Amino acid sequence: MSVKGKAVVCRQWNQPVSVEEVEIASPGPNQVLIQMEAIGVCHSDLSATNGTMPLPPPVVLGHEACGRIVELGEGMRDYAVGDKIIPCWIPTCGQCRFCQAGRPTLCDDWAKAFLSLKDGTRPIRDAAGNSLNAFSGVGVMAEYAVLHRDNLIRIDPETPSDKAALVGCAVMTGVGGAINRARVQPGSSCVVFGAGGVGLNVIQGCALAGAETIIAVDMVDKKLGFAQQFGATHTINPSTDGDAVAKVRELTGGGADYGFEAIGLGATIVQTYSAVRKGGTAVIIGVPKFDAVASFPAAMMFMEEKAILGSAYGSGSPKTDIPKLIKLYQRGRLKLDELITQTYRIEDAPRAFEDLEKGVNARGVILL
Ligand SMILES: [Zn+2]
Ligand SMILES: [Zn+2]
Secondary structure, three states, X not given: XXXXXXXXXXXXXXXOOEEEEEEEOOOOOOEEEEEEEEXXXXXXXXXXXXXXXXXXXXXXXXXXXXXXXXXXOOOOOOOOOOOEEEEOOOOOOOOOHHHHOOOHHHOHHHHHHOOOOOOOOOOEEOOOOOEOEEHHHOOOOEOEEEEEHHHEEEOOOOOOHHHHHHHHHHHHHHHHHHHHHHOOOOOOEEEEEOOOHXXXXXXXXXXXXXXXXXXXXXXXXXXXXXXXHOOOOEEEOHHHHOOHHHHHHHHHOOOEEEEEEOOOOHHHHHHHHHOEEEEEEEEEOOOOOOOOOOOOOHHHHHHHOOEEEEOOHHHOOHHHHHHHHHHHHHOOOOOOHHHEEEEEOHHXXXXXXXXXXXXXXXXXXXXX
């Protein structure tokens, strides 16, 4: 039986999102129906509403969430109704050469799941009966969603859903970027451009790894305040403190060991690279416009031997990393409570997006 429920839909780029009653088909083979309990509002969702991520509307937004299985499709006997699930917004097939090599965030199947489930099904229909796209093959900013088995991460059922939801994107992406991709060493210096939900978790990852100096750069003072809570030892607001690269060089004696870009702009990618010391590592985590370009001084690349690494979804294995991150939270070593600075009803999703654009929250969470 199909179910009806509310969903947050982008109908047109650069217009407010709409909250609509949609119909979700019952789960097919290798699929489950999830009833969502909490949904994070991530910058990538905003990027899908303004064309930065060119996903053609109408698209049901949402990729950072937590819910419970309410119905199992055929062949899903290894799961049970009631299992607590975080959607994994990159499907991981376990079979391709990247999955086999321990790099499931590069899974070849990701490209199959930008707008529909990875098996091609489109389970969501609007009131007029038209099928809607699903953000990153999940589309979980809704009361219900059908997910493919390769997008499921089963977690400890005792984890509070609002906290767990954030681990599904911001925390995995940020902490993973610092630990899995950069492999930040104890005693090192780090600079993080952008102190939004992901940037704060890069900072938290650097702190977990034992970095000695962690510099946060952002144009919004409130976010720099959050950054200090998550472990930043220094903050720079370029609008009042001047050139961020010069400041970072001054604070670190010539450049940071690791630089992270968590904004997604060509200009800040170049700044991140420039703020890293000779032989250091710059990690690009933010999602740029698909036609954006970053230009680097070519001779410097040769002379300074810096590495530039991309990092998607924390560059690890979400299915094993996410349950580990939740354990760290349960042991009091990972900050999740402090991330949630505002909660919303699903009806208030347009306001949640406005607040995200203004940068007033560490993370806003929709509770169902
Ligand atoms: Zn996200
Ligand atoms: Zn794969």
